Amino acid sequence: MSVTYIDAIREAQEDLLREDDRVFLYGQDIASFGGAFKATKGLAEAYPNRVFDSPISEDAMIGLAVGAAIEGMRPIIEMQFADFSSIAFNQIVNQAATHYYRTGMPIPITVRLPSGGTPGSGPFHSQSMEGLYAQYPGLVVVTPATVSDAYHMLIDAVKMDDPVIYCEHKFLYRWLKAKSIKGEHLPIGQARIARPGKHATVVTYSAMVHEAVRAADRLQQDGWEIEVVDLRSVKPLDIDTVLASVARTGRLLAVGEAFPWGGVTAEVVSRVTEEGFHLLDAPPQRLNSRDTPVPYHPKLWAAHRPTPESISEALRKLLSF
């Protein structure tokens, strides 16, 4: 028996609904239909007054969630695709994110963003928006890469008093399997060594953790031992774990699926060079997607985002310094 990443997301929501009366789910097509990706399948039947179909009003969905949070609830909002959260951008960054600093009252909402590319999804169903939300003060941004992180980080996100942007990767939904859902439970704010190594460090998160591990496997055939750090949350960013890894390897490649300007990889490289310059034996490198919208056709898409091939290539270049 194996369970998938999406099973973990579904189960976390079920456990939250069962254990905490303050939790409710609001989103498009999430009630009887169970959601575009079936992340809430069966939950409306089990909790009929706690799971709601929303009108197509992303801005109001977040506005409603913040209002409910003020009244003590812990809403989970499902965006149908991360890309549509652009409509809710104002409520997220200006209403939810500023509330604690402005009023002293934290806003415990969790916004689920089905993120990242899959073949044939195109420019508006493929975006990775973690680096945008992380720029705003007042938000926690998590990016689970494993089945047990998908579970535990969703549970912890909802328990947390602050607003959490929970970026779940669509590619991992059914592709990523594990023996059980509730594996290792690390706290939010702590990164994880996904694969130990000693010659270079890849810092990444979400689906790219798996691509990086595959790249590392390839390089191992040539005797290179690559360490892969899974950030788990991109804000806060666990720089200590990253620096400790770079201290061991002397080399850094930051990999992300988002667009190349700014974002997580720039933050990682900047933090490491600011705080751990002396640890570096070679110029730190970045690998992101290309600086165009995410193309629709699978052949273009595969060349738009980092792959085991392009990560391996970047690593070989890094190792050759």
Next chain:
Amino acid sequence: MSVTYIDAIREAQEDLLREDDRVFLYGQDIASFGGAFKATKGLAEAYPNRVFDSPISEDAMIGLAVGAAIEGMRPIIEMQFADFSSIAFNQIVNQAATHYYRTGMPIPITVRLPSGGTPGSGPFHSQSMEGLYAQYPGLVVVTPATVSDAYHMLIDAVKMDDPVIYCEHKFLYRWLKAKSIKGEHLPIGQARIARPGKHATVVTYSAMVHEAVRAADRLQQDGWEIEVVDLRSVKPLDIDTVLASVARTGRLLAVGEAFPWGGVTAEVVSRVTEEGFHLLDAPPQRLNSRDTPVPYHPKLWAAHRPTPESISEALRKLLSF
């Protein structure tokens, strides 16, 4: 006789209206009232069918502009404050920015964002959003710091076939004066040495150029010669000029007024370390605003953003390595 930064913005728009029939202005309170900051004063009288008051509909303002651009016009959209462009976020990043890549037809719109902090403006009238828009492919993001850049870059932005996010700093509006509006005309995409030096490089843009120059002046009293690079446009980012400066000085401090996670300073530091690691004699540093909403009270505000004091302090630390 002296002219101000806002005079330059006004005059650029007047010149554009006069010289190009395709130009029109659309925004809240910009017609007979002349705009919240008077950037369009008198223009509706001179061009009565080319300057329009908009309903309070930021999303539709950009939607309308993109449609008009498809039909060959060159709209300039004034957001009343940059912060309200959060409402137009979707139309900017998904409609305008993707159009050229998707269809082959560029969208020549210019979005004017009155940006940055001023005393007493608070969390929603102070934001610096250049680093957000720069993350999306398909946008040019400019950040003029001088009177003549305010003029020429607005002219060039409107002439350019692609969408331009024109971030004008509210603090500079009336504070920044020059002898004439049409000084040096550098192309968009080329950075400028705002102040030459040899011991360290400050890379910055917009209002922070002036704070950095003041910091550099202070350090000069102790014999330090600090070079200040004004990026002028943050996307594209003229890495060649930055690298050439770092090659001369060996030290880099990137300064920005935006929130500290990611953004322009992270992109600058990452690009420099990726491409010019060997040029650096000390760990590159960043200085941004604090990671909270921009506080309302002037005393808090002054401690929230970088100042000549905090820039000097960061430079001294950098020079001590």
Next chain:
Amino acid sequence: MISLDGEFLRSAFRSMLKARILENKLSSLYKAGKIVGGVYLGKGQEAVSGCLGTALIQGKDCFAPLIRDQAGRTAFGEPLIDCTRTYLGSVEGPMKVRDGNIHRGRPHKGMPAMISHLGAQVPLIAGMLFAKRLKGTLDGCVGATCVGDGATSTGAFHEGLNMAAVEKLPMVVVIANNQFAYSTPNNRQFACGDLVERARGYGVGGYSVDGTDLMACASVIGEAVKQARLGKGPQMVVAHLLRLSGHGEHDDGAYVPDSARAGYYGRDCIEIAIEQLVQGGYASQAEIEAWREEFSEEVQRAVAQAQQEALPDPYLENWSALSTTFPYIPS
């Protein structure tokens, strides 16, 4: 329509008068350079706002005021000192001067602190009511918010009101159509006759009222609140009036044509209210004069108190936008 209740009228009027006196003081302080940032007044809108605040039940209902709701805030129980502290920079204020002027609130007391983005409070109030339903405390509750004519053009207003209608929430939205949004007149803002014509399309109750007339406001807004309280779903009230100040105190409102100022809606709701109260025997001139004095002193005290309190100290400021510390281990 509800029958006019003397106590209601007197309470509403007291909030109107107190707000006017406070705002006149804020205006002088602004002109004297004692306030940094903008000052936004509700002059001319007190009857609308005061009646709404008075119709709400403190400690039970919720209310998201907007920029011209000093009267409603006062009626809903916001102490004057919250206002003066916020405008005058006292760290004792509800927002610790991290936010200013009309952006203050007491969310735990049912009065959220507005963000600037117009329309954004509409879904927020809907959410507060939605939560009360889930908690089982919604019965007999109302949630109210005010917007201007300009704010009706926002997507947030539309999405929020439609969502409240779908959820059948007891929400009252008062649209103060003061004919201008900053400098922009109604004809550049919407193309229907009366904004109340929108109510039917949302499936909500609709009312149109003379916003300069206390009696009319008391009756119509009272009725709207009552219908919401009875579970009849969202109610939209459109109040017609004129903004009697500039957009903010930095603005002289020169773009408002003399004809509008001299027209019917140019009249001052406070003066009308005094006439109505006296003529209807609800209050005497002497009583009103006594209130005026009482409130002037109260305002004086609130200003003096705020002025003697500490300004913020950036070195003591807790520069944290999150309440959580990391790594986060749930308790």
Next chain:
Amino acid sequence: MISLDGEFLRSAFRSMLKARILENKLSSLYKAGKIVGGVYLGKGQEAVSGCLGTALIQGKDCFAPLIRDQAGRTAFGEPLIDCTRTYLGSVEGPMKVRDGNIHRGRPHKGMPAMISHLGAQVPLIAGMLFAKRLKGTLDGCVGATCVGDGATSTGAFHEGLNMAAVEKLPMVVVIANNQFAYSTPNNRQFACGDLVERARGYGVGGYSVDGTDLMACASVIGEAVKQARLGKGPQMVVAHLLRLSGHGEHDDGAYVPDSARAGYYGRDCIEIAIEQLVQGGYASQAEIEAWREEFSEEVQRAVAQAQQEALPDPYLENWSALSTTFPYIPS
């Protein structure tokens, strides 16, 4: 109401039939695994879409189709090959397969390429018309777009329609109320009776029509387009019908209750149209059969052609989201 014009009905029907035949083919191709990504069909909505497209003037008007507008696209002159190339991955397609399925367009021919975000095309069409006015070419032009019942809940729809009304633009918005937004039924989407009740609040013309009835659609949509063309400002048409496919071909639409399928709007507009055409003497069965054959062949050819064309090559792709090169020196 306009008098029914045989040529109009025949043209509209031909676009409906061609769209249906094409979409049936797309559905088979999807099921055979030949298409990557989603397939979204307009089954049941052809009368509405086809009449709109037919009422527009190619080369003069503009039209922003949405996800169920194959018939309108065809009527407005989009070649079938644009569709098959886009779905089948040919680089010769209008979007060079950088974007897919229903996201295609020919903006320079007055047909913008939709983004996914619902409602976003409403202000865009307004902008195209606004530009035409500024250029002096607006006279007698119309701009049209379609949205679903779900899209009416977006802020973009509201802001865009209101702006078009303020600007008095000749825009026609057709709302195809197919009773569901993906799986979400009308009662979770809006709370009014008929969405046409919204027209008055925007100050625009309003029409309600049976979307399964070609004659009714021709007459009502024709009239709306005519009014817009005459300069009467925006017009809103609400067409009532049922989506006869799943949301996309990945979806079996099991949530649509049998009663809806068996109900009045469950009827197929193509069948109704054939009856109407034949009974009204506008076309004979034989003619219709001939069209069916003609279109089937045309579809076959468009599919075959697209299938033999090159797939995209990432090494030849111009990975640039900007047309400008830097440093930028204006010419």
